[in-house]
Amino acid sequence: MSKLPVMEIFGPTIQGEGMVIGQKTMFVRTAGCDYSCAWCDSAFTWDGTGKDSITQMEPEQIWDELKRLGGNGFSFVTISGGNPALLKNLDGLIKILKQNDIKVCLETQGSKWQDWFFQIDELTISPKPPSSGMLTNFEILDTILDNLKARTMNQNVSLKVVVFNDEDYLYAKKVHKRYPDIPIFLQVGNEDSRTTDDQVLISRLLDKYQWLIDKAMLDDDLQNIKVLPQLHTYVWGNKRGV
Ligand SMILES: C[S@@+](CC[C@H](N)C(=O)[O-])C[C@H]1O[C@@H](n2cnc3c(N)ncnc32)[C@H](O)[C@@H]1O
Ligand SMILES: Nc1nc2[nH]cc(C(=O)O)c2c(=O)[nH]1
Numbered sequence: 001m002s003k004l005p006v007m008e009i010f011g012p013t014i015q016g017e018g019m020v021i022g023q024k025t026m027f028v029r030t031a032g033c034d035y036s037c038a039w040c041d042s043a044f045t046w047d048g049t050g051k052d053s054i055t056q057m058e059p060e061q062i063w064d065e066l067k068r069l070g071g072n073g074f075s076f077v078t079i080s081g082g083n084p085a086l087l088k089n090l091d092g093l094i095k096i097l098k099q100n101d102i103k104v105c106l107e108t109q110g111s112k113w114q115d116w117f118f119q120i121d122e123l124t125i126s127p128k129p130p131s132s133g134m135l136t137n138f139e140i141l142d143t144i145l146d147n148l149k150a151r152t153m154n155q156n157v158s159l160k161v162v163v164f165n166d167e168d169y170l171y172a173k174k175v176h177k178r179y180p181d182i183p184i185f186l187q188v189g190n191e192d193s194r195t196t197d198d199q200v201l202i203s204r205l206l207d208k209y210q211w212l213i214d215k216a217m218l219d220d221d222l223q224n225i226k227v228l229p230q231l232h233t234y235v236w237g238n239k240r241g242v
């Protein structure tokens, strides 16, 4: 028995964030997080509001559900949460995905290491800036990124920092300075991840994107930087399961 706490399985959709933005992908969202970010857009995975949606699933059942939803139309699965890195036994799911020639992407915040990180094709580590209310344990983050130096050429690792304000921006610069060899993405923060007024939301997010671009483009410290929106929010607003 190696069941995993699953909050939702959805797709196919596009990966809206980070280094594989635009990639056609299925999503598996696990339940539970060791953080509680002030602005978490997936708080239902950890704040109790989604507890009735949590299903304990065997990896085979997750694979069956992915096939039911995605048929033969996908070759990429993104695992997010919550923090999937809380789950020691996630390797069972990764194994089945690999056996079926599926590329695997993981979203995690860099607070926990798992040996199965080495099996992830596209690993995004997203340490949290001050506006989240969380404190980064840089010793753990150092260890994770140090461990990953032993990875194979086939595995991509990137950092992604969500930026809401000037303080967050300085934090992102600090992260880049500490790990200059890891590709880093700045991501627009969504201040209102609950509103259903898409027009207002999108217009605010566009302003925020422009603000972030303007800052980064004028900054000599950030020569090799990528600045991205959360693309899915510009298409579907705060809708869940897309
Ligand atoms: C919901 S988290 C789940 C994975 C993992 N716990 C993490 O934070 O990386 C997925 C991504 O969404 C980002 N995110 C969460 N809330 C956001 C918001 N309000 N605006 C922009 N990005 C957000 C996180 O920073 C993270 O990069
Ligand atoms: N389309 C889409 N792209 C995403 N990239 C990261 C997501 C996440 O919640 O981890 C996410 C999500 O929820 N939807």
Ligand code: SF4
Pocket (backbone or CB within 6 Å): 033, 034, 035, 036, 037, 040, 041, 042, 043, 045, 081, 082, 083, 109
């Ligand atoms: S670490 Fe990720 S899932 Fe956890 S609270 Fe923060 S944004 Fe949400």
Ligand SMILES: [Mg+2]
Pocket (backbone or CB within 6 Å): 041, 042
């Ligand atoms: Mg999301």
